[in-house]
Amino acid sequence: MGYLEKIVKHVLEFTVNGEPVTVLVQPHEMLLAVLRDHLGLTGAKEGCGLGECGACTVLVDGVSVNSCLFPALEAEGALVTTIEGLMVDDGRLSPLQQAFVDHGAVQCGFCTPGMVMSAEALLAETPHPTEKQVRAGLAGNLCRCTGYNQIIEAVLAAGESSDSNPKPGNEPGKERP
Amino acid sequence: MKTFQYLRPASLAEALDLLARHGPAARLVAGGTDVMVDFKKNGLEADILVSLRRLTDLRYIREGNGQVHIGGLTTLRDLERSSLVARRIPGLADAARVMASVQIRNVATVAGNICNAAPSADTAPPLLAAGTQVRLVSPAGSRDIPLDQFFTGPRKTIRRPDEILTEFVVPIPSGPYSQAFWKHARRKAMDLAMVSVAVHLELEDDLVTCRQARIAHGVAAPTPIRTPEAEERLKGKKITPELLEGIGEASCEETLCRDSIRGQAWYREEIIRVMVRRMALRALERCRMGRPA
Ligand SMILES: Cc1cc2nc3c(=O)[nH]c(=O)nc-3n(C[C@H](O)[C@H](O)[C@H](O)COP(=O)(O)OP(=O)(O)OC[C@H]3O[C@@H](n4cnc5c(N)ncnc54)[C@H](O)[C@@H]3O)c2cc1C
Ligand code: FES
Ligand code: FES
Numbered sequence: 001m002g003y004l005e006k007i008v009k010h011v012l013e014f015t016v017n018g019e020p021v022t023v024l025v026q027p028h029e030m031l032l033a034v035l036r037d038h039l040g041l042t043g044a045k046e047g048c049g050l051g052e053c054g055a056c057t058v059l060v061d062g063v064s065v066n067s068c069l070f071p072a073l074e075a076e077g078a079l080v081t082t083i084e085g086l087m088v089d090d091g092r093l094s095p096l097q098q099a100f101v102d103h104g105a106v107q108c109g110f111c112t113p114g115m116v117m118s119a120e121a122l123l124a125e126t127p128h129p130t131e132k133q134v135r136a137g138l139a140g141n142l143c144r145c146t147g148y149n150q151i152i153e154a155v156l157a158a159g160e161s162s163d164s165n166p167k168p169g170n171e172p173g174k175e176r177p
Numbered sequence: 178m179k180t181f182q183y184l185r186p187a188s189l190a191e192a193l194d195l196l197a198r199h200g201p202a203a204r205l206v207a208g209g210t211d212v213m214v215d216f217k218k219n220g221l222e223a224d225i226l227v228s229l230r231r232l233t234d235l236r237y238i239r240e241g242n243g244q245v246h247i248g249g250l251t252t253l254r255d256l257e258r259s260s261l262v263a264r265r266i267p268g269l270a271d272a273a274r275v276m277a278s279v280q281i282r283n284v285a286t287v288a289g290n291i292c293n294a295a296p297s298a299d300t301a302p303p304l305l306a307a308g309t310q311v312r313l314v315s316p317a318g319s320r321d322i323p324l325d326q327f328f329t330g331p332r333k334t335i336r337r338p339d340e341i342l343t344e345f346v347v348p349i350p351s352g353p354y355s356q357a358f359w360k361h362a363r364r365k366a367m368d369l370a371m372v373s374v375a376v377h378l379e380l381e382d383d384l385v386t387c388r389q390a391r392i393a394h395g396v397a398a399p400t401p402i403r404t405p406e407a408e409e410r411l412k413g414k415k416i417t418p419e420l421l422e423g424i425g426e427a428s429c430e431e432t433l434c435r436d437s438i439r440g441q442a443w444y445r446e447e448i449i450r451v452m453v454r455r456m457a458l459r460a461l462e463r464c465r466m467g468r469p470a
Contacts, residue, residue: 008182027183027226028216050214052367057280066280069213071206073183074230118279139366140278 014075016041017085025072032056032067034075035082043083043113047142054141057114058082064121066140083113086120096120096158103154107145115141119155128159181216182225188232189314189341195227196339197316203227205341207250208284210277211293229286235343238262247345249288253300257282266347267463268303268356268375275299275360278367288342291324294332294400295369301328301401302375303358304345305393312344313337321346328400352388354379357459359452360395371440372396372448376456378416384465387411392424392453397432397445404431407453416461418454425453 009024016039023038035041035058047055049068056068059081086094093101096119106112115138122129122137129137134155143151186192196203204223206212207230215221229235235250238259245265247256256262256273263270276282276299290300291311301324309324313336324345327334336342358375362368373395379388390411393403407428414420434445 010183026180028180030213049217051210051277051281054278054280063283064280065284069209070284071183071209071213071226071228073185074209074228076185121279136366137279140280 010073012072012076014078014080016080017082023072027071027073029072030068031058031060031065031070031072031075031080034072035067035080041082041084044117045110045113047110047114051140052142053111053114054118054138055111055114057117057141059117059121062121062124064118081117081120083116086116094120095161096123096155099154099158099161100151103150103157105146105150105154111141111143111145115143115151119158122155123159123162126159127162129155131156134159179220181221181223183228184225185228185231189235189343192227192229192232192341193314193316193339195225196341199225199227201338203338205229205292207286207289208252208281210281210285211289211295229341240265240349243349243351245347245349247287247347249286249342249344251287253277253282253285253287253290254279256287256300265349266303266307266356268306268358268377268460269300269347271356271358272299272303272360272373272375275362275365287345291327291345292334292336292342294328294330294334296331296396296398296400297369297373298401299360299370299373299395302373302393302395303356304347305401305403306356306358306375306377306391307347308377308391310346311342312346313340314343315340319343325403331399333400350379350389352379352382353384353464355460355464357456357463359456361448361452369439370395372434372445374449374452374456376453376460378411378457378460378464380416380461380464384461385415387414387416390457392428394428394432394449396439397434397449399433402432404428406431411457416457418458421454421457424457425450428453 012025013022044058045055047053051066051069057064058067060078118138118141134152203225206226206228235248237248239246253273253276290298305324310321312321356377360370360373362370375393377391381388390408392407395401407424429446429449434442436442
């Protein structure tokens, strides 16, 4: 492989939180690095970098993924949502975010963006989840501070107060993330 | 950091062509949940990754000709949510529900799980127990292989480097049948199996006599395995808890459990003895209730 081939960068275009972006990325870069280092969206965190902790969770076309394992080039043309994109237009927190605040579900906050994004994906599919469904939905997100109960209460409360219907999600036959 | 070329073919033909052209320098990537971890931890041996993510027509679950057809690019999440899988391959539905996390299941594929060929691959025992065939496609044509001949060692399979696993074909028995799968792990989520047990039972119309059985295990040998002698001992017998005690023991004798950081051999064997019986009873109960899952 020649020198030029080794440093080759690709033009990647996708939409993040409603805004189209174009970035130059190397083939081995993950979506998390592109969000944080190229776009300055530092909400999603790098904990383990290996799919274990969920701190890097974002939505790609409405589906939650570990952005630390998600090759950036696979985001071509996708709609990516990060924690920065959840705020309501006038700068208020979303009802789910507010529920985290109200229930003391945030301590150091490192896990919070990932937790909220996993909860967001869960509530989009199951607007009124049971506690069991919340626990299963958040199983891929670790928190070393809260002991989880406050987080589960926050998500249950957000579920109770929501009046939304399930949104179409990650169905077979649809373009996969 | 070592980098690689990342190619995203738009069709199976194009993907096969890239594999053939680049030979051993190329490696397939589907959901990437094994490949990207390997890249980050060990620096990946391949120079070129050929991504299958755009081959969306290989993502399906459908029934036809007395079989369930599962496309290789089907995600674990698709399995978990499929009413067809719950009804026809309940052991596989059991497995999908206890694998990894939502985020991983959203991208991880069945072909990736099987081709990665870890002894702990959770879809392997239920697919083995269901009598699954895999379809391997190469530029030279395609071949169908029984899954029980697919694994040759830890992370080794009979797949040639120029082949892509495109489909799983799972036969639907004509008479009453059901299945159950147990993953034994320390945690309920985000943990690899210490050992696992899948049982598939086909019954005569009396719902007592066993017509055919298949029993498969994960992490009980260098590869996921079936235990054919134990299966044979069930055939034609009336299934009772007492008979099943012996079957658990027999199945255990066909395994090659060993000590590892996740658990000791004697403990794995103990779980197999007990869980073969319990999963057979669960399958029996599902069969009698007429609703597999
Ligand atoms: C945090 C975490 C938790 C996990 N938990 C579990 C668990 O509970 N149970 C479990 O079994 N596994 C688990 N895994 C492992 C992994 O997620 C699964 O094995 C997954 O199914 C792999 O699928 P993939 O599409 O991501 O594979 P990839 O990483 O894309 O590929 C895996 C291998 O298969 C090959 N391959 C992929 N598709 C094809 C194809 N169509 N034809 C031929 N070869 C192909 C690739 O070349 C590669 O060698 C976990 C992984 C992580 C990171
Ligand atoms: S940083 Fe992605 S899962 Fe831990
Ligand atoms: S609040 Fe600190 S890790 Fe969850």
